[in-house]
Amino acid sequence: MTITREQARDVVERAVRRIVPDADVASVGDDADLRAAFELDSLDFLSFVELLATETGVRIDEDDYPELTTATGCTDLLVRRAG
Amino acid sequence: MTTAPVTTTETTYREALREALREALREDDRVFLMGEDVGSYGGCFAVTLGLLEEFGPERVRDTPLSESTFVGAGIGAALGGMRPIVEIMTVNFSMLALDQILNNAATLLHMSGGQLNVPLVIRMTTGAGRQLAAQHSHSLEGWYAHIPGLKVIAPATLEDARGMLWTALQDPDPVLLFEHGSLYNMSGALATGAGHVDIQRAAVRRPGRDLTLVSYGGSLSTSMTAADELSAGGIEVEVIDLRVLRPLDDATIMESVRRTHRAVVVDEGWRSGSLAAEVSARITEQCFFELDAPVERVCSAEVPMPYAKHLEEAALPQVATVVAAARKVVS
Amino acid sequence: MPSLGADMDAGTLVEWLVRAGDTVHRGDPMAVVDTDKSAIEVESFDDGVVEALLVEPGTRVAVGTPLARLVAVGMTVAAPEQSAAPAAASRPAPSPGQVVVPAPSPGPVVVPVGGRPGGRVSPYARRLARELGVDLDRVSGSGADGAVHAEDVLAARATTTEQVPDSPAVEEPVALESSAPPARSARSARRETIAALMSRAKREIPHYYVATTVDLHALTEWLRRTNRERSVAERIVPAAAVLKAAALAARRHPGLNGFWVDDAFVPAPEVHLGVAVHVRDGALVAPAIHRTADLSLPEVMAALRDLVSRARAGRLRRAEMADPTLTVTDLGDQGVEEVIGVIYPPQVALLGVGRVVERPWAVDGLLGVRPTVRLTLSGDHRATDGATGARFLTTLDELLQHPEEL
Numbered sequence: 001m002t003i004t005r006e007q008a009r010d011v012v013e014r015a016v017r018r019i020v021p022d023a024d025v026a027s028v029g030d031d032a033d034l035r036a037a038f039e040l041d042s043l044d045f046l047s048f049v050e051l052l053a054t055e056t057g058v059r060i061d062e063d064d065y066p067e068l069t070t071a072t073g074c075t076d077l078l079v080r081r082a083g
Numbered sequence: 084m085t086t087a088p089v090t091t092t093e094t095t096y097r098e099a100l101r102e103a104l105r106e107a108l109r110e111d112d113r114v115f116l117m118g119e120d121v122g123s124y125g126g127c128f129a130v131t132l133g134l135l136e137e138f139g140p141e142r143v144r145d146t147p148l149s150e151s152t153f154v155g156a157g158i159g160a161a162l163g164g165m166r167p168i169v170e171i172m173t174v175n176f177s178m179l180a181l182d183q184i185l186n187n188a189a190t191l192l193h194m195s196g197g198q199l200n201v202p203l204v205i206r207m208t209t210g211a212g213r214q215l216a217a218q219h220s221h222s223l224e225g226w227y228a229h230i231p232g233l234k235v236i237a238p239a240t241l242e243d244a245r246g247m248l249w250t251a252l253q254d255p256d257p258v259l260l261f262e263h264g265s266l267y268n269m270s271g272a273l274a275t276g277a278g279h280v281d282i283q284r285a286a287v288r289r290p291g292r293d294l295t296l297v298s299y300g301g302s303l304s305t306s307m308t309a310a311d312e313l314s315a316g317g318i319e320v321e322v323i324d325l326r327v328l329r330p331l332d333d334a335t336i337m338e339s340v341r342r343t344h345r346a347v348v349v350d351e352g353w354r355s356g357s358l359a360a361e362v363s364a365r366i367t368e369q370c371f372f373e374l375d376a377p378v379e380r381v382c383s384a385e386v387p388m389p390y391a392k393h394l395e396e397a398a399l400p401q402v403a404t405v406v407a408a409a410r411k412v413v414s
Numbered sequence: 415m416p417s418l419g420a421d422m423d424a425g426t427l428v429e430w431l432v433r434a435g436d437t438v439h440r441g442d443p444m445a446v447v448d449t450d451k452s453a454i455e456v457e458s459f460d461d462g463v464v465e466a467l468l469v470e471p472g473t474r475v476a477v478g479t480p481l482a483r484l485v486a487v488g489m490t491v492a493a494p495e496q497s498a499a500p501a502a503a504s505r506p507a508p509s510p511g512q513v514v515v516p517a518p519s520p521g522p523v524v525v526p527v528g529g530r531p532g533g534r535v536s537p538y539a540r541r542l543a544r545e546l547g548v549d550l551d552r553v554s555g556s557g558a559d560g561a562v563h564a565e566d567v568l569a570a571r572a573t574t575t576e577q578v579p580d581s582p583a584v585e586e587p588v589a590l591e592s593s594a595p596p597a598r599s600a601r602s603a604r605r606e607t608i609a610a611l612m613s614r615a616k617r618e619i620p621h622y623y624v625a626t627t628v629d630l631h632a633l634t635e636w637l638r639r640t641n642r643e644r645s646v647a648e649r650i651v652p653a654a655a656v657l658k659a660a661a662l663a664a665r666r667h668p669g670l671n672g673f674w675v676d677d678a679f680v681p682a683p684e685v686h687l688g689v690a691v692h693v694r695d696g697a698l699v700a701p702a703i704h705r706t707a708d709l710s711l712p713e714v715m716a717a718l719r720d721l722v723s724r725a726r727a728g729r730l731r732r733a734e735m736a737d738p739t740l741t742v743t744d745l746g747d748q749g750v751e752e753v754i755g756v757i758y759p760p761q762v763a764l765l766g767v768g769r770v771v772e773r774p775w776a777v778d779g780l781l782g783v784r785p786t787v788r789l790t791l792s793g794d795h796r797a798t799d800g801a802t803g804a805r806f807l808t809t810l811d812e813l814l815q816h817p818e819e820l
Contacts, residue, residue: 334678338681341681341683344538344564371537372537372538372540372541373537373538373541373683374536374537374538375536375537375538375539375563375564376536376557376563414557414558
């Protein structure tokens with residue numbers, strides 16, 4: 001299954017909002033540190049990764065976590081892996 | 084670090100008590116001993132044998148047969164700066180001195196607003212088992228354990244017989260020391276340097292996981308024998324020797340019951356209003372939600388202690404009755 | 415209104431989760447109550463049918479106030495004129511003309527299905543059953559007259575655990591957002607509660623602190639390796655491993671696990687580790703993971719995720735709030751290296767956990783870079799001395815060097 005950049009970006013936004021209901025990803029910018037911006041703790045982040053993986057079917061390992069720092073990073077990884 | 088080799092001496096409970104008295108008389112010239120027949124006769128139970136010869140009539144004093152008088156004299160001497168050790172032949176006779184013990188010794192500190200300590204030690208024989216009948220055999224230490232202002236101790240081992248007296252003499256307030264009559268001939272090995280012991284804590288005499296057996300004084304050996312028998316049947320009993328009957332060391336009892344969840348109290352006193360009742364009540368107050376069975380008590384039958392041997396045995400807590408109570412609680 | 419913590423004297427009923435006529439079983443959530451600290455689900459104390467709800471949502475009532483009335487299953491729901499006298503669902507006290515759950519008396523009363531007519535349960539067994547979530551109605555007693563003892567409860571738990579293998583994550587009722595906000599500002603009330611509790615802690619507890627830095631190389635390597643085999647949902651974060659290790663260490667140092675009550679330390683028989691959870695609206699709660707030391711590491715991780723998500727959704731349970739025996743507060747995710755925390759009364763210790771930081775670290779005479787964490791134990795000096803706290807941290811360090819044994 002391939003996904004477009006827009007779809008991937010949408011998955012990221014929805015995942016953040018599932019964890020922080022009033023979060024607005026657009027307001028912090030694509031290159032902001034998501035964990036810092038939305039005060040995600042390690043459990044939140046685990047849920048976030050879980051949502052990304054289940055929504056897209058992409059396998060995400062712990063070694064990938066550094067790439068998932070920003071919305072751009074998340075989108076890049078999802079597009080590359082799904083493709 | 085190396086441990087010095089421990090040498091032991093074969094001794095008896097009686098001799099251990101005597102050695103403690105000898106040490107007290109030797110080490111502190113404020114200490115003196117008085118009571119009925121403690122001098123020339125050597126004590127009704129021979130505990131003070133030889134002390135008159137060693138320390139002289141000033142410090143080992145025979146008294147008239149008047150418990151109220153010589154206990155009162157002891158209180159006066161304590162108030163005057165001495166450290167008297169008063170022997171009352173049996174706890175039954177101490178009733179004659181109860182006025183002095185309760186209304187003077189136990190209360191003076193309180194009524195003087197903390198000005199008058201009474202550093203007095205009273206030794207008494209207690210308990211049955213030697214066919215001495217109802218006027219010499221009762222276990223009334225529980226009554227004394229009811230009285231604020233007193234400390235009540237009950238040595239059940241050679242170590243405690245040797246070590247409790249000195250600590251009691253250091254206490255600024257009255258201490259009653261109960262010697263169970265059946266223990267005087269108990270013999271065993273005592274470490275050569277055995278010395279002073281605390282008079283604050285109960286002791287776990289045998290560890291176990293299934294049941295806590297709380298006991299003291301003359302009932303300790305009954306409880307230990309029962310524990311051996313139960314162990315053979317797969318029930319591991321923890322035996323606690325109260326040692327101090329007032330104030331009770333709740334912490335040691337509760338710590339044990341919280342592990343075993345079951346308790347039996349063995350007490351040679353009569354069941355109603357007994358020390359066993361107090362221990363049982365405290366366990367229920369403090370460990371209710373830890374209890375897996377009701378607390379059981381093994382006490383003496385509520386009769387004046389009989390003279391006839393078979394009746395006396397029937398009236399006293401026996402190994403078999405302790406074992407039966409334990410099995411009931413554990414089953 | 416049950417007491418949901420030692421410092422609680424009133425609570426606000428936020429919403430009902432049952433309606434009149436519903437059948438409930440012991441342990442079923444019945445209502446959501448706001449305690450000023452957090453919203454908590456109140457469970458039914460008995461089996462029965464809800465006859466009447468006595469308190470309107472939004473109402474603040476004192477602890478002990480009846481919230482609802484239950485009647486035993488099989489009983490006709492009492493006619494209104496018969497049920498004028500209020501009875502507490504939580505504390506069935508017989509009152510004239512009032513049938514009280516669970517109606518143990520003989521006679522025409524139909525015994526609830528699965529009930530134990532006249533059955534006796536020892537206090538310890540009852541407590542164990544509550545802690546282990548064992549339904550006493552399903553336990554057969556081995557004692558005299560069928561009395562239930564602790565070993566019967568333990569045996570029953572063994573069988574239930576086998577019967578229910580890893581039930582899929584229970585669907586939490588998602589839609590039940592707090593519909594009726596409490597009258598006064600929940601946020602300020604929560605701050606007041608925290609203020610009172612923490613002031614008491616700092617006023618009464620002579621804290622001592624001991625701290626150490628622990629090399630987490632072994633743990634992080636082990637987690638990296640084993641997490642690769644786990645699905646995302648099952649991955650274990652270092653915080654869970656620290657919790658498990660702390661629980662094991664607490665078991666070895668029981669002087670730190672328990673309560674200071676009436677000028678004396680009362681050790682707790684089990685380790686129920688409290689986990690400080692920062693809830694987004696400004697509340698701080700520290701609910702317990704029950705019997706933490708007995709859970710496997712994956713179970714601790716699952717319990718942690720479950721607890722945090724329910725804490726944030728206001729769905730904690732009564733026992734979770736009341737039971738912690740030792741609390742862990744982990745602020746590593748907030749970026750700090752060290753947490754020197756305040757003990758939760760009446761507990762006697764608190765473990766502060768900092769961020770996992772890479773530090774230069776001497777290994778075998780050489781400098782390396784290792785992931786490390788700063789662990790700080792706050793102890794109640796009335797209950798223990800620094801030496802006990804130090805031994806606890808040493809044990810904790812040792813345990814963390816062997817993550818495969820956690």
